[in-house]
Amino acid sequence: MRIPMDSRILHDLSDHYDSFYLYDEKTILQRIQALREAFPEVEFLYSVKSNPHPEVLKTMLSHGFGTDAASLGEVLAASRCYEAIGDHEMPDRDRIFYSAPGKSRKDLLGAWQCAAIIADSPGEIRRIEEIAAEMDKKISIGVRINPAYTIGGTAGTGAPAKFGIDEEQFFSILESSGHPHLRINGIHVHLRSQMLNTALLINYHNYLFDMADRIEAAIGAPLDYINLGSGIGIPFTEQDREVDLSVLSGALKEHLRRRKENGKADTRIMIESGRYAPGKSGWYVTKVMDRKISRGKTFIVLNSTMNGFVRPSLVEMVRHLTDDPAPAAWEPFFTGLDTFQFLALRSGDEEVIPAGASEDGETVDLVGSLCTGVDVIASDIRMPHLEPGDLVIITNAGAYAAVMSPMQFASMEKPAQIFLAEDGTIRS
Ligand SMILES: Cc1ncc(COP(=O)(O)O)c(C=O)c1O
CATH class of the missing domain: 3.20.20.10 (Alanine racemase)
Structure with a gap:
């Protein structure tokens, strides 16, 4: 598993934010192109609900997408966006x-x-x-x-x-x-x-x-x-x-x-x-705040898990509630038990290490800092040894991710949403 950007970007952003989403425009554009090339006679509508981040919306609408709006708010956001990009076609x-x-x-x-x-x-x-x-x-x-x-x-x-x-x-x-x-x-x-x-x-x-x-x-x-x-x-x-x-x-x-x-x-x-273009463009990054061992079990306490990106926590919830190895999807909350991959980027490292890949790994629970025991984003997962300041990265965070997460819970600081433009500029 490789991330499509230089890991220095993640380190730099983590100097400013303890948790953030990073949307990669290059991936969005490649996937828009795949749709448009395959279906030249079809008009595509972007389902704004999947990711209404202004830069993502702008990318979709400025590349010929019409809009699938699920509320008056989305109608007005799309209308303002076409105006802003000067598309009066x-x-x-x-x-x-x-x-x-x-x-x-x-x-x-x-x-x-x-x-x-x-x-x-x-x-x-x-x-x-x-x-x-x-x-x-x-x-x-x-x-x-x-x-x-x-x-x-x-x-x-x-x-x-x-x-x-x-x-x-x-x-x-x-x-x-x-x-x-x-x-x-x-x-x-x-x-x-x-x-x-x-x-x-x-x-x-x-x-x-x-x-x-x-x-x-x-x-x-x-x-x-x-x-x-x-x-x-x-x-x-x-x-x-x-x-x-x-x-x-x-x-x-x-x-x-x-x-x-x-x-x-x-x-x-x-x-x-909705999901096709931005879904694979997004990465959720959250910082290790603490590590502790309780009666032989190692907990890695992350800055923002369930409240920052709820869907991996819902996978944990489903795992807890059923023994079914392939529970039915419940979109867009739950897709399947292996929906998200976890990676680590340690302070000073250039290399991103996928869960399960490290030789010096340990079995841990990845938990968040909320005042509830169900704030678990992955349990018994094999990660490289992590210390405060290291980063955990979660894949597939570009659609039905930030927008569905209960960020107001406990009045925690919300994760930032950062857009990495194709030319390398960073926008929020
Ligand atoms: C009516 C309608 N259209 C489009 C979508 C977008 O689906 P997807 O993000 O899977 O492309 C949804 C998703 O719930 C929907 O309800």
Whole structure:
């Protein structure tokens, strides 16, 4: 395991911060390029919730990504970001897609001019219709659909979900005339994140294109957009393999070719992605504050663990609660038992040492400084001998990491979030 930056950067930053995230722009850019090269006909939307750090957001949006916003706050952050980077290529309402259950009237009023609103339920369609009627305007909206399909299952076997409108119900809504101020011009589906099985993703896309054909037949016109949601995962463990983007895009191209033949070439096809570009760009670094031996067990006390980067602690929690060697994922909190790798960088060293690799290693518990015994980030792990001032580094910290961690707990100082730009400059 190598880190993609000079370890001096980590030492220098640790002079200023006891805990910090480091996001590496080079990795983000490489992964953006992989997506764009594989899918030249597809528009990508960045799922801001995965990592809303301003520099990460700017990197994504300035490289042609539209926005998948899960709240009014994300709609406004994306809108400000496009303004700041001077990208006026299209109106925000054509590139920011606001999809979330339970939007308030304030959310709807705040977003309708600067985002495409994706209705999440029949009730929400009614509420948007009321707002449009009050304003005496005709509004285009998308609809999130809960398809009659489950990942890995067969067509016709949809599950109940809090998200979207059941496919069967959606067809009755299309037939009704209860929303004269609305034009339904797009659909959105998202069923599962973090899939590494290319065949499962192809099967999912196949169903969505088939469903889109049936919806278009009911509407009598091609949709303006089909948003296929996310699903493309990233490797977390050493054994995980990347999704084969060329195979996935080959299957998608077939759908596009067929749609073109059927006079539907103008529909915009979108894929959302949160974790794919930034997920592997992030590293969490926290300093050793103390070491102690209690009744034969060695504890390495780190500056900020559970409250700085919660997900490795949740792995520990799952380990504690079940003997199952492969507990099911619970994204985005829990992916699997081997999701994160631990590394050490000792004071004065240039070399980063992965857990388990050191000859002079010792078996320790890595714990944090919170006033709770469950603040354990790794137990019985083989690390090189660590002393106060040394650093522990955790991988896969670029998505669903800082943003999900309970940093206000115990009023501890929050870890810094540092952006290492491609040209080597450091920004926070
Ligand atoms: C609707 C929707 N779209 C996109 C995403 C992003 O998923 P990922 O980060 O796995 O790409 C999520 C994640 O929860 C989601 O709920």
